[in-house]
Amino acid sequence: MNADAVCPACAKADLQSQFSVSASQAAQSIVLPTADRDRNQRLEAHIRFLWGADRCEILKCRNCGFGFSHPFVAGDADFYNLANSDVSYPQAKWEFTRTIEALRRSRRNNASVLEVGAGDGFFLDMLGAESIEARNITAVEYNTKSIRNLESRGYRTIASDIRDKQFDAYQSAFDFIFLFQVVEHMSGLDDLFDRLRYLLKSGGSVFIAVPNPRRIEYQEANDSVLDMPPNHVGRWTPQAFSELSARHGMRVVASEIEPIDWVEFLEHDISYSHIRRTQLKPDGIPARIRSLPRGKFRRLAEAAAAVAYIPARLGAWASAYRDRRNMGGSLWVQLERDPAYLPPASSRQDHPSASAPPVTAI
Ligand SMILES: [Zn+2]
Structure with missing residues (x-):
């Protein structure tokens, strides 16, 4: 089934299958059919269209540990429109303060920055205290309401993918680029990383935070x-x-790896394992409660249903405690350009800089 697959991160083909899911399971993980049958069905059809198949396999690379969906196809605008009826952007996050700490160590004068997936700009607002001026801040964001919020604070916004042609004009334009909880949603990784290097100034940094893979493994191994x-x-x-x-x-x-925050861990574990029960038993009591109209009664009933299962979670929590050093929510990395790098000759003509108009010497 996966004979044609190679690892999108390291390009090796030594892969093992983790599990596979159907379009119906993927749709049900977002909207229960009992809650909104029409949206569930449209989502299922759209996921099948994205995959070009009814099933998707999760593969893991034995060389670098990267796990990925096969077919390796990211959700598009239609998918997110169908999936997200109510987006809420996170506020304080560990990766924000960790990144600020790193910025203080690599201080650059008059720094120009780019955040991809800026939401309502909670992180960008932290940059004012670091002497980064609003006019030097660019945000990539699609949500209309968020764009208005960001622009009202003086940030420039661009509503397109950084791999699009529009970003050809930004070669070596940014000292710092931030992608928090964004990269795990993306395919097209060779183009993405080529582009990050293209946009980055020499000596600048890219900061990325993604879900910690150990936490994902814990959830999947423990009925979450x-x-x-x-x-x-x-x-x-x-x-x-x-x-x-x-x-x-x-x-x-x-x-x-983010240090574990037990309040965050337990809240998510109680709520995610409850959601998983509703998916596994669409006719069970937890699923019936979750299919009620949104409101105070449903919130209370869901909380009661989730709390009733706490005794069943104790074994999983004991295993998380034993592995607590690796169980934080996020993995954070800082990347820089490698000054010694020469792109392979075959790919040089594909590099965005090669298609820029010729510069006339004065
Ligand atoms: Zn790999």
């Missing part, structure tokens, strides 16, 4: 939610970042 494609299509490891960076003229200069 699956990290489901095509929402998340990549499961990143430090080695996967390192291999992909090396193939595109960059290198990992720092890599860290």
Whole structure:
């Protein structure tokens, strides 16, 4: 089934299958058919269209540990429109403060920055205290309401993929580029990493945070939610970042796992295992409660249903406690350009810089 697959991070073909999911399971993980049959059915049809098949396999690379969906196809705008009826952007996150700490160490005058997937700009607002001026801040964001919020604070916004032609004009334009909880949603990784190098100034850094793969493994091994494609299509490891960076003229200069936050861990575990029960038993009581109209009664009933299963979670929590050093929510990396890198001759003509108009010497 996966004879044609290679690892999108390291390009090796030594892969093992983890499990496979159907379009119906993927759709049900987002919207239960009992809650909204029409949206569930449209989502299922669209996922099948994206995959070009009824099933998708999760593969793991034995060389770099990268996990990925096969077919390796990211969700498109239609998918996210169908999937996200109510997006809420995270506020304080560990990767934000960790990145600020790194910025303080690599201070650059008059720095120009880009955040991909900026949401309502919670992280960007932290940059003012670091002497980064609003006029030097660019945000990639699609949500209309968020764009208005960002522009009201003086940030420039661009509503397109950084791999699109529009970004050809930004060669070596940014000292720092931020992608928080974005890269795990993306395919087309060779183009992405080529582009990050292209946009980055010499001596600048890219900061990326993704879900910690160990946490994903814990959830999937302990009756909690699956990290489901095509929402998340990549499961990143430090080695996967390192291999992909090396193939595109960059290198990992720092890599860290978030220290575990037990309140966050327990809240998510109780709620995710409840959601998983509703998926596994669509006719069970937890699923029936989750299919009620949104409101205070449903919230209370769901909380009660989730709490009733706490005794069943104790074994899983004991295993998480034993592995607590590796169980934080995020994996964070800092990348820089590799000054010694020469792109392979065959790919040089495909590089964005090669298609730029010729510069006339004065
Ligand atoms: Zn690999």
